Amino acid sequence: MTHYNRTEVERRLEQLEAEYDPVLEHEDVTLEEDEFAEFLTHAADGYTGGGYAWVVREEPRPLSESMPELDESYPRVLLAMGRGVDGWGPAGGGREEGETYEAAAEREVSEETGVECSVVGCRRVRRATFRAESGGDDVAHTLWVYFTAHETGGSIDVQESELDGAAWFREVPSRWHWAVADHPWTWDAWD
Structure with missing residues (x-):
């Protein structure tokens, strides 16, 4: 049996557990043959x-002189709507070679939303093992890491090739992305 990236995933999982003590989950994922073959190509690379990062804005940006005073409530969290997805979730994406999961989250948030952030904690790590529907001998190991982060700059500028939208939320949205629907963000995490 060939286990793709198991050693690397276990090493990085140990680092994340030691530094953050996040909620840990494990999921076995079965993919159709052609889907698994494509996924395995990426895993082999x-x-x-x-x-991914739940980016928090603690205070409002200053208003221009022409804007009337507003009664705005803060903090707010940046959420994104992926292309073809019917639900809001944290922005983020795939880790590149040599990159930490923290760096991947910060880079992807910036690329996809235009907002700069700095990771401050880790809420959840979902370890997933992928197998082909037919069984087979190959297994691909991954981690999907959900961080908390503070906004450090930039402004929303949606990368339309990746997202249908991004916005700062004060109220919890009614539709969540499937990856976070079982662990949605709540304000008690920030207050």
């Missing part, structure tokens, strides 16, 4: 999942 070292793909091990991705990093």
Whole structure:
């Protein structure tokens, strides 16, 4: 049996557990043959999942002189709507070779939304093992890491090739992305 990236995933998982003590989950994923073959190609090239960030804006940006005073509530969290996805979730994406999951989350948030951030914690790590529907001997290992982060600059500028939208939320949206639907963000995490 060939286990793609198991050693690397286990090493990085140990680092994340030691530094952050996140909620840990494990999921076995079965893919159709052609889908698994494509996924295995990426795994053979070292793909091990991705990093995502719940980016918090603590205070409002200053208003221009022409704007009337507003009664705005803060903090707010940046959420993104992926292309072809019907639900809001944290921005982020795949880890590149040599990159930490934290760096992947910060880079992907910036690329996809235009917002700069700095990771401050880790809420959840979902370890997933992928297998072909037919069984087979190959297994691909990944981590999907969900961080908390603070906004450090930039402004929303949606990368339309990746997202249908991004926005700062004060109220919890009614539709969540499937990857976070079982662990949605709540304000008690920030207050």
